[in-house]
Amino acid sequence: MDARTRIDLADGGSTVLHVAQAKEVGGPLVLVLPAMGVPAGYYEPFVDDLARTGVTAAVADYPGQGAATPRVDRDLDHGYTEVAHDWLPRVVAAARREHDGPLVGLGHSLGGHILLTHLAGDEPLPDAAVLIGAGTPFWRTHHGVKTLLQTQFMGLLTRIRRFWPGDRLGFGGRQPRTLIREWAAFARTGRLTPGGRPIEPALRDVRLPVLVVDLDGDHLAPPAAVDALVAKLPSAQVERFTFVKAPGDPGKPVSHVSFARSPEIIGERIAEWVLKNAQVSASGPE
Template sequence: MEKHSEITLPGGGTTVLHGTRAAGDDAPVALLLPAMGVPAGYYGPFVDELARAGVSAAVADYPGQGESRPRSGRGRDLGYDALAHAWLPAVVHELRREHPGPVVAIGHSLGGHVLAAHLSADEADVDAVVLIGSGTPYWRDQQGIKTLVQTQFIGLVSRALGYWPGTRFGFGGTQSKTLMVEWAAFGRTGRLAPGGRDIAPGLAHRDLPLLVVDLDNDTLAPPSAVDGLVAMFAGADVDRCAFAKQPDDLGKPVDHYSFARSPEIIGERIATWALDRVSERRPSA
């Protein structure tokens, strides 16, 4: 995976687009949206595997994360809207400038939420979606009262401090207050409503190919939570599969994060699906 370009983001700041090109300019290009607090560089093996399987792939850090600047912290705030309607369009614009083929957006965990928010609006600009280990944080879909307490604690701390010091608590990295408050509200109500606008009505009418990948041993996105997020994509043409290492595979079982570091098989499956299902450059209305 190599550095492709530095992108100036709306409202200031920069991020870096990294990627690996596959042979064939007309093939789809995959854009990976990271999980919360996970730097873009972590996905290098996965991006490279997609390219080996025939699909050019790229990834960029969210504002405030990884190589983007400035870094997150007190006084630097953003929410889902900034990711879905400013950061993502800027990255897709740069990716389309470099690649003429259709864009398949791959949302890992939080990345799936960002894609859902993006696709709920009229200016949505991706051609297909893959969700990997991405589900709602809604407590009824997760671990019940335990999840409710955890998500609301994060929301309260974020409000009190003006940011979420996730590196201290071992979850999510340093994040903006509004993002974590909106995420906590999603966990409490089951509704993703950035700025008070419920994304569900707009997302329900979005007709596009959607591949959903369940990860074995994923305690952060169990099947019930994935079901909850997939239900919001009511108009999508959904394919779904589960990914687990076979008994003779080396290493630890697949979980919420480890798939990206040993992407054999899963990368090929996603690339095959993209090559088979995605044929139009522009998103459907």
């Protein structure tokens, strides 16, 4: 069963939470945090497949993205902090009205950064985490000087335009200036510092179960970039696997983004891990 709930946001706008309910009640809830410029609607086959395999799943657009209103422009601005510590709790609160099982945050690409920013806060919500196609954009672990030049150009143009016009330039969708400025700084320094505050010290003691999924041939999250992001969680209980689509497997070829439209195998693997680890984490050690 699918349900859609409108959520009011702090900027006066709204977003919509799409929940795909599994037949089994009381189990974990997976909340998908989208990649940069990828609308929540793109993930609907993925959340539907998780529900089919026994895990209730949900997804919503970030402020100004996809079906959220209003659209990002020069006057609508926010960064990692607002998404991680205001948007995310509001979305979780809406999901909790109908589902009170263990919560798993699934961060895809930029969504992984948002999830780690949230975990570095005072009241982290998830009982477990999944990172898929999520790495640092740090240029030394991500295609070298080419990445440095591209990301700093994005930061510069965003300062001039007061938002990132990715919908016209073919990368990342339309994004707010503070988010792109913080992301470009992350690419330059290797440190994520929302609002000028580094998240790494607060992440040292995070002990959640974490599933890290590499996508074979993912040029936007190469293994070295994923390694660098995972290293920010030194105390977490990390399990990692590389998803390779074998000949004869159902669905289309899988890339950094397309896995969400062809989830027949990867969804089952993630659901299996979630059902095992989220329940354990929520109940605590015996």
